[in-house]
Amino acid sequence: MAGVQHSDATAPTSRAHRTIPDATIARLPLYLRALSGFAEHGLATVSSGELADASGVNPAQLRKDLSHLGSYGTRGVGYDVAILRTKIGAQIGSTLQWSVVIVGMGNLGTALASYSGYAGRGFRVAALVDASDVLIGQRVRLEGNDPEELTITGDAGLAEAVREAQPVVGIITTPAEPAQSVCDRLVAAGVTSILNFAPTVLQVPEGVVVRTVDLGQELQILAYHQQHAVRPEGTADPSAGVDLGGTDGSPQQPGDPVHDGHHHSDVPTDDSVASSIEAPPGRREEVLQ
Numbered sequence: 001m002a003g004v005q006h007s008d009a010t011a012p013t014s015r016a017h018r019t020i021p022d023a024t025i026a027r028l029p030l031y032l033r034a035l036s037g038f039a040e041h042g043l044a045t046v047s048s049g050e051l052a053d054a055s056g057v058n059p060a061q062l063r064k065d066l067s068h069l070g071s072y073g074t075r076g077v078g079y080d081v082a083i084l085r086t087k088i089g090a091q092i093g094s095t096l097q098w099s100v101v102i103v104g105m106g107n108l109g110t111a112l113a114s115y116s117g118y119a120g121r122g123f124r125v126a127a128l129v130d131a132s133d134v135l136i137g138q139r140v141r142l143e144g145n146d147p148e149e150l151t152i153t154g155d156a157g158l159a160e161a162v163r164e165a166q167p168v169v170g171i172i173t174t175p176a177e178p179a180q181s182v183c184d185r186l187v188a189a190g191v192t193s194i195l196n197f198a199p200t201v202l203q204v205p206e207g208v209v210v211r212t213v214d215l216g217q218e219l220q221i222l223a224y225h226q227q228h229a230v231r232p233e234g235t236a237d238p239s240a241g242v243d244l245g246g247t248d249g250s251p252q253q254p255g256d257p258v259h260d261g262h263h264h265s266d267v268p269t270d271d272s273v274a275s276s277i278e279a280p281p282g283r284r285e286e287v288l289q
């Protein structure tokens with residue numbers, strides 16, 4: 001494709017990035033989920049401490065994040081749950097009805113299609129696409145989705161589905177080899193947001209955002225932290241003797257600089273997001289097969 005740039009899970013993803021840091025944007029869905037829980041329990045206001053606890057971040061971080069949205073809360077009262085939900089929802093687009101088009105209806109595509117959490121987050125599955133003659137024409141039940149049943153279409157149905165379903169997120173769950181051409185077809189059909197599960201680096205034109213999910217990479221990151229964790233004396237290192245790759249294999253000693261002893265949460269921190277989201281433009285994603 002002419003004028004392409006490397007897809008980067010980390011490239012700026014929306015206009016909001018000009019004013020709100022990427023690390024903050026990565027935490028907004030956590031706040032929204034926690035606020036939804038408070039709303040379901042009938043709470044009209046919530047303190048920064050309660051909201052921070054429910055989101056798994058510290059209160060100072062939460063207040064800083066929400067200040068980027070112009071939400072400072074009221075001293076002694078806290079945050080208005082409904083107003084904050086609306087503000088965060090507007091920022092992350094959950095006030096819009098997004099459509100999801102899944103390309104590649106094998107094991108993973110089928111599992112993702114049956115995920116029941118789309119509707120609660122402002123998404124619906126609009127089309128299921130596959131290249132296999134065996135799958136094309138098969139009906140798939142999608143509880144709680146609108147519509148509750150979809151027929152898997154071939155390539156021909158892709159452009160039409162995208163045209164009728166904007167705004168659209170395209171999910172790629174094909175093998176690696178056809179993933180680039182699938183991506184090109186999604187982009188040609190007008191998709192500018194792509195979630196890629198195929199273990200390959202996609203190239204997209206400017207203005208198209210790709211985020212790549214890689215289970216293998218996440219496992220290796222966990223293995224890294226396990227290997228470098230500080231353990232109480234006398235506790236066995238479960239990875240001892242196992243070559244996890246990427247290091248010289250020498251056992252780490254307490255006090256080594258890499259032994260931070262911190263709990264590693266999955267809540268994105270400024271550092272973790274900076275390393276995974278704020279990569280320099282044009283940087284290639286590292287893809288673990």
Ligand SMILES: NC(=O)c1ccc[n+]([C@@H]2O[C@H](COP(=O)([O-])OP(=O)(O)OC[C@H]3O[C@@H](n4cnc5c(N)ncnc54)[C@H](O)[C@@H]3O)[C@@H](O)[C@H]2O)c1
Pocket residue numbers: 103104105106107108109129130131132135173174175176178182196197198199213214215216
């Ligand atoms: N990112 C992750 O964490 C993660 C986890 C598991 C699997 N994967 C990857 O997800 C992909 C799917 O895995 P799977 O187990 O579901 O494989 P699968 O073989 O069960 O399914 C792949 C599907 O893609 C379809 N397909 C092939 N070429 C196509 C094309 N050009 N257009 C449309 N459909 C096409 C096939 O017909 C098949 O139905 C693989 O690339 C796999 O490596 C990623």
